[in-house]
Amino acid sequence: MVVRFCGKLALVKTSWTPVSPKRRFYACPIKDSVCGFIGWVDLPMCARSKTIIPGLLRNINTLEEGCNEPVRSINMLEEQCNGLLSMNNMFAARCDALNDEGFKLKMYLCASWFMFVIVIFDIWPV
Numbered sequence: 001m002v003v004r005f006c007g008k009l010a011l012v013k014t015s016w017t018p019v020s021p022k023r024r025f026y027a028c029p030i031k032d033s034v035c036g037f038i039g040w041v042d043l044p045m046c047a048r049s050k051t052i053i054p055g056l057l058r059n060i061n062t063l064e065e066g067c068n069e070p071v072r073s074i075n076m077l078e079e080q081c082n083g084l085l086s087m088n089n090m091f092a093a094r095c096d097a098l099n100d101e102g103f104k105l106k107m108y109l110c111a112s113w114f115m116f117v118i119v120i121f122d123i124w125p126v
């Protein structure tokens with residue numbers, strides 16, 4: 001059943017307060033409206049339900065928070081892994097540059113020995 005209020009159709013929402021846990025009520029669809037409380041959809045809960053349901057809700061919230069902790073850890077590890085991967089890429093690029101530099105130095109060394117041998121043979125021909 002839907003109730004008309006201030007020209008709009010009232011929404012059915014659920015209360016999660018400790019006094020009225022999981023009890024549905026009619027609410028104005030306009031956010032921050034001045035219509036106020038319209039009425040309950042459900043009958044009032046018995047005293048035992050009012051005691052048990054908030055405790056169950058707290059347990060669920062605690063369990064959900066516990067379930068979120070591993071997800072936060074995984075996200076943190078993924079961030080660290082991404083940081084290490086970028087460092088690895090940086091070191092790989094540096095290693096390639098050093099290998100190129102080492103190759104050039106080997107070529108200079110070979111060329112200098114070649115020139116040295118030519119000079120030696122020019123000075124003391126066989």
Ligand SMILES: [Zn+2]
Nearest residue numbers: 006028033035
């Ligand atoms: Zn309203």
